[in-house]
Every structure is written in C-alpha cells, then in structure tokens.
Amino acid sequence: MDILANLAIGFGVALSPYTLFLAVCGCFLGTIIGALPGLGPSNGVAILIPITFTLGLDATSALVLMTSVYYGAMYGGRISSILLNIPGDEPALMTTLDGYPMAKAGRAGDALVLSGVASFVGALLATIGLMLLAPSLARVAFLFGPAEYFALYLLAFCTLGGMASNNQAKAALAACIGLGIAMIGVDSSSGLPRLTGGNLHLYDGIDFLVAIVGLFAIAEIFFFIESHGKGSSIGVKLGKVTIPWKDIMATRWTMLRASGVGFIAGILPGAGASLGSFLAYMTEKSIAGPKGGFGTGVPKGIAAPEAGNNSAAGGALVPMLTLGVPGSGTTAVLLALLMTLNITPGPTLFSERPEVVWGLIASLLIANFVLLAMNVPMVKIFVKILMVPAWVLLPGVTMISFVGIYSLSGSYFDLLLMIGFGVLGYFLRKLDVPTVPVILGILLGGKMEDALRRAMTLSDGDPMYLFSSPIAIGFWIAAIAGFVAPMFLRGVLKKPEKHPTDGPVD
C-alpha cells in the first residue's frame, strides 16, 4: 500500500508536538476568522501569509498552520451564516438559506452542531479523496508539455470567469487585469525591464501578496464604511448546546451525497467551493422534492451545503497541488502561500518533495479532528467573538494587514500600492467585476507566459502547436465550453435569492 506508507511519512512530519500546537492555534484562529462577518477564508489567509513569512517558520510548519487556518475558516463561515444570516464568504451563502430560519425557530444550537458535523464529514471524505486521486493525477500531469499547460491555465480562467460573474466580458477583463499586472517587472530572458514606466520600485514586479491583501482585506474597509458596520449584531438567541443525534442520523445520506458532489465540483479547475455548496444544496433539494421543505429551516438544508462546501474545499486542493492551478479564491491564496515558501506545486512536487505533500495531507486530517473537537463543545466561545463590533474589528484587520505587508519589504511603496489595490477592489466589486480572476492572473501570469514562450520556441513560432495534442485540444474545448455554457445555463441554474428576513441583513 503506497498510500499508507506515504501517509506514515506525512504523519511523521506533521505529528510532532510543535506542529500539533500550530494546528490547534491555526484551527482556533481560522474558526474566528471564518466566523467574523466580512472576513472569510481568502482574506483571512491572505492577511496571515506575510506575518507567517516574517515569523520565519519552516515550510512544513507554515503549511500546517495555514491549512489549519484554511479549514478552520471554512468551518467558521457557517457560524455567521446561521446566527447573523450573513455569509462570511461566498461558499457559506447557501448555509444561510436553511440555517438562519432554523436558528430563528429557536434551534440555533442544533443548527451549529449539525453543520459542524456535516463540515467534518465533507472535509474528511474530501481529504481521503485527495489522497487517492492526487498521486494518479500527478502521474498524468507528467505528460503535459507547454502547449497543454497554456491551455490548462486558460481553462482555469475560463471556468472561473464563467462561474464568478454574471457578465463574461467582466470576468475576462478581470483576468486580463491580473495577467497584465503579472507582466510588470524585469523580463527573465532578456534581463530588461518591461512595462515599469521607469519606476525602480516596479523592477521586481508587483508582489502578489500586496495585491491579494489589498483586493481582499483593504477593499473590505470601504464596504464597511458604506454600510456603517450595520448588520453585525446577533439576531437570534443561542440556548444550551446539545448534540442533535436524531438530525445527524437523519441526514447521514445527505452528507455523503453532498460530499461526493462537492468534491467533484472542487476538482474542476476554477470552479471551487461556491459551486460545490450550490450544487450539493440543489441536488438535495430536488431529491427531497417540494415536500422536503427546503428553505424553511430543515436539517438537510444545512447538512448539504456545509458538507458540499467543505468537501469542495478539499477537492480544490487536487488541481492546486498536482497542476499548480487553483480552483477557488482561497486555493489561489494557498498557492500564493506555497510560492512564498518556495514550493512549486505541480506533478514534480509529489516525486521530489513527498514530505511536503503528505505532511500537508496529514495535517489536513489532524486539523479536521481538532476542528470537530473544537467546534462542537466550544461553539459558544466563537459566538462570543462575533460580538466584536465592526468599528474595532475592521481598523484592527487593516493595521494587521499594514504590518504584514510592511514586514515583507519595509517599503512605503508596497503599502501605497496595497491601498491602491483596495480602492480598485472596491470599484471592481461594486461593478460586479470578480476579483478572484485578478488574483489568479497575477499568480499564474508568469507561468502562463512561460508556457507560451516555450511552446513558441519549440515550434519555431507556429501558433498551431498550441492545438497539437489531444490533451491540449480537450482543454481548449473545455475552456470554451466552461466560458460559454454559463451564459445559457444562467436561466436554469439561477441562484436562489437570500431570504427576505426581518433580521439583520447587510
């Protein structure tokens, strides 16, 4: 059993007292980040990357810490969905549909525990799926040449863009903004600066962390100024928390099915956790039929999106680790983390640095159990943290972001750039231009260009080389389909609107 032997290596790396301590810290911090309205997995992880980097942790410790934060934030997102009717991030949106009505009906504690268990099932199954699937996918990925990689990156942008926005042109434009920014800096082959406008600060290019923290965290301030921090008060009461065994048993098949659906959605490059929770919810809704009472606060309506969401988060790690193509905003941020740690995801990662991959997988498994243990009995503590008012929280997050980015280079220029990205992020999101493709563009721009250049060099400038293999053609077709299909499916797959509740809505 190859997998068991590899897993043993992983646990050997990840089970030291120190890394366990980091896992517990990360899970705790992550749950808080996920629970706080306005902070989700992507911006939470983004703010913490520069600080982790400055702390000088080694690659494995940093990975354990950040993946625990990542999984923790996925768990925590449900707390604000259920209690405040405010999703901490987009994947948690579906949980508000049944979670908030159930909490209003006086079953907030049951809803929280049930969703915690569903998250656990989804994340655990996805981690097992990751273990089984990723190594074989990594072997296939060895066959990829520059033409295949170029098409694959394009596929990621197309599917992500197709899903992320209601307007394809805006999604594609967002990707172009990111890619265009990635081109700035000294060109690796000629050694000459490109598109810097003569500004010396830009010779090293624009650090993706500056862009991520600006677009995700700083932009959030402007939204809070706009809303004056309204809607961040708890609208429902949380009584004594008990374990609702009956609901857990009644939803066991829902959880398993939703995990399967979520995992598959997560694997698709560019689709990610939002699609996972959405599809899981819709599948269960159609199985249950109109009698299922979905949308009125039924246990299945909580179990399905939570299992799907967390399972998709695990599934999204498959393309991220094996191909270097992230499937969602948060995995894009995790890719940024790996790149900061000088780890290049891709097929070679599995053969050359198995301790990193399997250490990561082992730490995901550990994080899962820590989170289950932490979330069910301790959920009341996290609910208390929700009481932090926005006028303390947001300035605090901003100051942490500033210190983090400042610690990277110690230069005011990066800070001003980050503010610029924050303003840009506000306008983009206002105009329904998705920001995740921008991040993905900055992260993948260099590699995508590299693939294109190598393809052109190999073929002596023949553009048909990009379509020369069946795999590449398959990716091109999938890319076009992924970009065009949502235009037609939009009518069919219309996302259900958020509840018109009398509770706090931002």
Place this chain on the structure above:
Amino acid sequence: MASDRIFGLITLITAVAYIAAATQIQTNFFSGEFLPKLFPLMIGAVAALCSLSIIFKPDPDPAWPQPPTWVSMAIAVVVLAFYAVLLTPLGFILPTVFAAGILSYQISPRIKPAILSGIGLSLGLFVLFKYALGLGNIVAYRIPTAAKLWDAIAILIPFVGGH
C-alpha cells in the same frame, strides 16, 4: 448603464496604452525580437475587446453610496496613505492610534469609542506583534527629525517626493 460605460472607457484607454507600451518593450539577443512582447500584446487585445463589450452591453448601475459616504471613504484613503508613509519615520504606535481611530470613526461616527479603539488597537497590536510574535523590529517606535518627517510626507505630493 452609465457606470459600466465609463468603466469600459477607462479600461479601453488603459488597454490601448498597455498595447502601446508593450510594443515599446526592449528586447535583446537572448530574448529574441518578438517573444517578450507577444503575451502582453495578447492580454492588451483581449482586454480591449472586453472593454468594448462592456461599453456596448452595459449592466444596470450598481447602488452607489451617498455623497457623505464618498467623503468618508476619501478620508479613509488619505489617512491610510499618510499611515503608509509615516510608519517608517514614526514607528508603529503613534500613527496607529490616529489611523485606527479615524477609520473606526468612519465606520461608526462616535468620538469616544473611536478614540478608545484607536488607543486600544495600537497598544494591543503592539504587544501582540512585539512580545507574542517577535516582530519587535518592525513595530518599534521612533522619534524622527523634522527633515525625515517632511521627506516622508513629501512622497505623497506629486512631483515633490522622489521615488
């Protein structure tokens, strides 16, 4: 409608400028004449097409905030910009009191909680960074000379501050 048209026009102009800049990219023997320009040109072309599509098929306008909110946001940007340049000469504590306090006031306009959150966040985060995370050298406080202070602020004034 109008918002998207303006946005599309801005991105179109940027895309054209980007293409123009891409044609001027310097090349040498190692990189070849064409390859360093190829991908930037492709990006610029796609961006220009998208901009045209947005101009001709705009979405409905989003709900823009009221004028007082714009003022609040503008204040926040200015405060953050000052914070960015003053971190180096003044250190962490003093600028953070002001920046966090003013931001807090922009979110919830009440004087007392804003002052308290400014002071609290500044000291709390200082302790966290210095003692818990060991980043003391980054958040150290400094007493600047007038000249250094002016140099820092001058960065924000166009054509006066250097790079």
